[in-house]
Amino acid sequence: MMSIRHLKMQVQRQLKRDLDKANSYFNKSFLPPIVNYDLKGMKAGVAYLQQNEIRLNPILLQENGDTFIQQVVPHELAHLLVYQQFGRVQPHGKEWRMVMETVLGVPAETYHCFDTTSVQGERFSYRCECQTHQLSIRRHNAILRQNRQYLCRKCKKVLVFVEKLGK
Incomplete structure (x- = not known):
């Protein structure tokens, strides 16, 4: 299992790659989001639109490594990009799907399939x-x-x- 420090660096690299794609596609400079690793429970990630913030579940990140980074990071970033580009729209609507698939080149999956037994609680x-x-x-x-x-x-x-x- 990779160290959390190494995984956080990988998250930043993924964000940079994806932001570069979005900046190029929309011909503008999106503000890089704040990333926090304080999300608990069974959610892998959450995007806070007005704060331009992504919160990630550190346990699921550690347990799922590269798959988490390749799926969850673009998913949450896409929410922020869509909000900045189109305003308030359906969370997983046509704009979000377009950003995921066309701009970021990632399948537009709305739910993760990670094992959550270690984080699900009572x-x-x-x-x-x-x-x-x-x-x-x-x-x-x-x-x-x-x-x-x-x-x-x-x-x-x-x-x-x-x-x-x-x-």
Whole structure:
């Protein structure tokens, strides 16, 4: 496994390559984003449009190395580029897909397929009429504290608590 220091350097190199492509394609100079490595949970990365900031999950970065850098970094940068070029549009809409595929030359995947067992935290089992669901501690607590209800996307029935699963 590569050191986090080495991976952060690789992230900066990827960002520079991708920014160069965007600058050339749009014939302008995009401001390089701020990069933070403080994202927790199962998300690989998040783009904060107004702050021109990308937050990356350091654990998933370390576990997935080059694949993470080649997929997640352009994905999040594309959100920032689209915002600066086109303003507010659909997060994974036609502008974002165009920037991903035409400008950056990367498949426009909206979700990562990384193993998240090391970052997923406590899980809670809930049932509906057609299947069992695993909810995060955040959703479980929302049900307990805020009287929130979640519905199954298939059968549209309310999810009912079964048991705590642990990590």
